[in-house]
Amino acid sequence: MRRLLLPLTLLIAAAAGAQTTIPIDVEIGYRWLDLKGNEGMYRSQINERQGLLLRALTVTAPDFRIDASDLGVGPAGTLRVETGKADLYRFRLGFRRADAFSNVPSFAQHTFDRKREMLDLDLEVFPGRKITPFVGYSINRYSGPGTTTYHVAQDEFLLLSSLKDRDRELRAGAAFNTGRVYGVVTQGWRHFSSDESLTLAPGAGAGNNVDPVLGRPITAAGITRDSHTDGDTPFTNLYVTGEVTPRIRLIGNYVRFSADSSGDEAETATGSFASFEIGRFFNGLTESVASEAKNKTTRGGARAEFALADSVDLFAGYQSEHRELSGTALINSLFLQSITFGGADPRDFAAVLSAASSLERDQDTVNAGLSVRALGPFSFRAELRTENVTADVRPDLAEIVVPGSQGGIFERRIDTVDLNASYTRNKLTLGAAWRHDDSDAPIFRTDFLARDRYRLRAQWKSPKDFIRAGVVAEQTDQSNDHQDSGFTARFRQYTGDVEVAPIEMLHLRASYSRYQTASDISFRRPQNFTIGDSLHQERGKSIEGGFAVFVKQTTLDASVIRFDNTGTLPFKIDRYRARATVDIKAHAGIAAEYSKDKYRETLFPVANFEASRYGLYLRWRP
């Protein structure tokens, strides 16, 4: 952040001092946080923290533009710089940072408080009109602490994690444009490296299961695991668009990448443990793992667009993808001071496991359709599509605990009909869409055999746009009546919103939304193999109201949202937002913001929180 704030500050100062015509709009200030209740849940959902914040920045000039928002205490911010000279070059910089936080009470015990930073640099040069060489470089960093669990016998021990991932990508290529043929070819190289260190959390040596296993308490005195992974991925990406005649356009694409990763892992554990796999108690473990994995993917396709008449296009395409995944791991384990569950055969016990897995997946898609983009006020679009997927999954047979469904060859075909129609006249827009998917077999139990998606939309604007009203209704039904599943699911959502601007200085808005989710699928309880139903339901409704007032140098924008969800995980959310701006002078003013979120769960009130944020920002437009 400091690395970016410095050039930004220098730039603003330089631009303002230079008395050029560069328009600058900057908003910078401080945000305060007043939090009551569960901080982990607040940060998992919202995570707006207290501190300095560059709320917004825009610098525009004939030859460059800078945009930034929400840089500082986060949780997510962006910076974008674009500059160039016509007929010479164009340079783009994009930076994003985001906090990734998860600490949800009783939710599978994984937590993390990490940060992701992404930087993209792209330079295009224009030596002529026909060829445009370019080069790009991207960095993606993800790092920070977290917690996870170490599983042994029937105990879990809390581990502290420190993760540092780095992903770098260099790409270069050229776009070419001969007037009738346009295309881009890119060759890239990506390198990924990851380091993670795990240690037993202080005080976690007793584990979560206080009951002894076969008469022996399971405890940990120390656990460490260090892993390092490297991955290299060269890739090639090509597409070409050609205008065969003024009416016929052909588009071809080809992508290939080959990802190779190798990993090293070293683990030590001391304490009192049991392993059901080797049928022994043991007092320590040293383990090393060397692994390699590959992913080779090739995809290519072509499509044609044929203009039958003005605004009437026929299109057809074919796309094919082949993916091969494979991996091997050599695991050396030395169980220290081990004895059998009966107390016999005391010794250090070594085990070497060579594991391997592979998977191949093919997908072919054929589609064809008609696009009528303007038939008076009407437009239509119809598409037929067939998708064939074949997956050949080969698991490591030595590792299978309960045989069945770990691997095999799975084939699935999906036929799709996709229809869209709309009508636009005199500021009234009506739209309807229907998509039907029909499949012959599932790969996963939750895959549909039949799915219908409906969408209706209406929007109306009054003359001079002082009223705008819209409604959208969507429904998705999917089912799989295969004897293995008995799966049905329905998703429904309605939204209606209206905006009214009775006078120029006042805007009013309101919206109402309802949604329902209901799914039902049979499943087998592992403990007794009886068949049950897995039911998931959500019934939510939200009401939102707000207004904006513009009076001379002052604006006020405020809204309230109430969201009420019943079903499997019932909760209520109230959100309040207000923002006021006052221009004290022609080029300077202040902005004040207030946000409040109140989250309440019915079943787990420990998750509840109430968070108010107050922001005060200086606005400057020299």
Add this chain to the structure above:
Amino acid sequence: MLGTLVLLLLGLNAQSVATPPQATQAAAEPAAIPACGDCHEQAKTFAANPHGRGVWARPPSGATALPGAAAPTQIPNAACETCHGDGTAHIEAGGDKEKIFKPVGKDGADGCLACHELGSDRISRHAGVHANSATVNCLTCHSIHAFEPREPHLLAKSQLALCSSCHSTQVSSFRNKPFAHRVGRGGMNCSSCHEPHGRPARESLRSTSAGELTCLNCHTDKRGPFVFQHGAGAVGDCLTCHEAHGSSNPKRLKRANVWQLCSECHSPLSAETLGSQPPSFHNLSNPRYLECTKCHVAIHGSNRSPQLFK
């Protein structure tokens, strides 16, 4: 170093702004014809508009050198006429609105495509769901003159507001649901994942430069390859388990309870689907077995454990 690079590039350009090109006065408008800017304020500020910049740098057809005088705030009539057509009749009629073309709707957007026609493997202006039509066209989202100053690409409003006008149910899930990507709140926008000018394909999703699913642009740690892949991701994709937009459930999962999400696939009543049966000690009446990822921690893939334990 990065800061220095940015400053250097911007500094070079700022210099050019402060020092306008030498006035050539060549090929300027004939003095007898009034300039569009005499009546239209928009014409006076058009030099800062991306389309104005192009005109400034590349003389319109017929001009032999940089048009205008000393400052880049004057735009020749020819620049306006690129989109509005010949304005002579309009000027001679004293500004009769009927005698000038106003680009609106699909016909107006056809003018945009005169320059912005290029399609690609991901973009289609003819066959995609947002192809230039009577209902959705360039001018539905972009505005040449009345654009939102803080948005790139001459967008008429913030991206979320634009998408919301048709896709309000998706936007509502971002705004209302507790676990959602931070779309429109500093981190992401709809176009981070979707190509708005998309071709006929699955929800017009973007991809990584290597052609992988758009999620892996940010979540690089989930990309692998791993020795032991979770079939849900390797055969399916991220959306087998996760909601892409807003979710009522932690980690944007499709189910509120982890055991339900996992059990629904890992219950092979026959051997015709992918997803193994958990051993019988996974007693779901015992709370410790309701949160599967407490032990199966490497749920996205592992280089060590086929059961995804570590």
